[in-house]
Amino acid sequence: MFTSVIAKLLRHLPNKALKTPMVPLQNIKMKKDVLIETSVQRTPISLYYPLKANQEKLPVYLNFHGGAFIMNNKEMDDPYCRFLCNQAECVVLNIDYVKAPEHRFPKPIEQGYEIIQWLKSRAEELKIDMGKLMVGGQSSGANIAAALCLYLEEKGDNQPLLQVLSCPMLDFVTPHADKPEPDRWRSRYPQVANFINMCYLSEKEHAGHPLASPVFAKVTDRLAPALILNAEHDAFKPEAECYAEKLKAAGVDVQYELYNDCYHAFTHLGPKERAEEAWALIARKMKEVIKA
Structure with a gap:
């Protein structure tokens, strides 16, 4: 009750992040809003189609917005989905996950999996x-x-062509007080981060679960290639x-890729020049794996 x-x-x-997007708002061919039935909850998604694309069938990128697992919605990433859609010439699927x-x-992980199955069927x-298929997200x-x-x-399904992890939060086991938090208020009150952990993890033992804290997963060479964007001054x-x-x-x-003199969520909060560099890199990497 308290956490809720x-x-x-x-x-x-x-x-x-909604006030001043780091990339200009681009026109696209079409934005299609759909409600998907999943066992978790009916899920709003938006499909972005690029202005220019030669292929009859297009690659697809699943986007998961940031928000500490507890807030924000997919619309915060609208400018970036438009940008990636046009620059990488693919469909971008923006997910309003639970x-x-x-x-x-x-x-949210089970929900994402069911959305992939829905895509396969359609x-x-x-x-x-x-x-x-490609997947990616920011922070949470x-x-x-x-x-x-x-x-x-785990399911024995095919891996995406690429996983894009921007300023990823990947470790629930290490207390936030032991992370190099640059923000003096968050550093002084690590219990705020602990509250977020309490919201997402219903049991303490879930902290070390590999799907909650991927840094503790047993990984193999079968996993998707990764583009990992990190900020110099980031607790994560x-x-x-x-x-x-x-x-x-x-x-x-x-x-x-390590972005010096940047902080957590710099892709959405700036500095603008470094954010633009990051989004351009993501788009180039997507095109690279699509054409490989």
């Missing part, structure tokens, strides 16, 4: 090529994207570095 009340209050805080504490771990109708959304790749491996920097090294050691193709 506080989470609802936090959702009313202004979302700074939030904690109403829907705790592993519900690939012809949606004009997408499920052999060219990056956690879900990484976990979804691990979940697909060590866990992103750790996961990148873990994937590399297992034989996974990893491109790791």
